Every structure is written in C-alpha cells, then in structure tokens.
Amino acid sequence: MGQTILVVDDHRPTVDLIADALRPHGYGVISAGNGADCLVAVQEQQPDLIIMDVQMPVLSGLDALRLLRQSLT
Numbered sequence: 001m002g003q004t005i006l007v008v009d010d011h012r013p014t015v016d017l018i019a020d021a022l023r024p025h026g027y028g029v030i031s032a033g034n035g036a037d038c039l040v041a042v043q044e045q046q047p048d049l050i051i052m053d054v055q056m057p058v059l060s061g062l063d064a065l066r067l068l069r070q071s072l073t
Contacts, residue, residue: 002026006047008038008064010056018051035059039067 005027007018012033019029030045032038036059038052050068054061 002028003048004028004030004045006030006032006038006041006045006050006052008032008035008041008050008052008056008061010034010053014053035061035064035067038064042068 002025005022007015007029008031009015009018010033015031019031022029030041030047032041034056035052038050038061039059041047042050052061052064059067
C-alpha cells in the first residue's frame with residue numbers, strides 16, 4: 001500500500017467522497033469523526049498526511065492542529 005492519508009470530518013459522506021477519490025491512486029485512507037479521534041488516530045496509525053475539517057464536535061480541527069503541533073515540539 002502507498003502512503004496513508006487521515007481524513008477527519010464529522011460529515012461521513014464527505015469522508016467517503018475524499019476516500020473514493022484517493023484510493024484509486026494508491027493511497028491508504030483512514031478516517032476520524034472529530035479532532036479528538038484524530039489525535040488518537042495519529043498516535044496509532046502515524047499517517048503521512050491529514051485532511052481535516054475545521055468545524056467539528058468534541059474538538060475542532062483548529063484545536064486538534066494546535067495540539068498536534070505542540071506534540072511535535
């Protein structure tokens with residue numbers, strides 16, 4: 001399998017649309033439904049790229065990004 005992309009969005013049809021566009025090009029796609037689940041998926045799966053919505057329940061995309069950046073420093 002090629003590189004892994006994590007798609008984070010609380011709207012499942014959007015996740016499916018993005019995944020359907022990426023998989024034929026050899027990308028592995030994993031998903032999360034909110035920013036908190038994204039943080040877990042990053043730790044467990046270590047994706048090569050993250051595509052993330054900004055407005056989501058539990059933890060917004062911007063807040064998740066801030067926490068991811070803090071964990072890298």
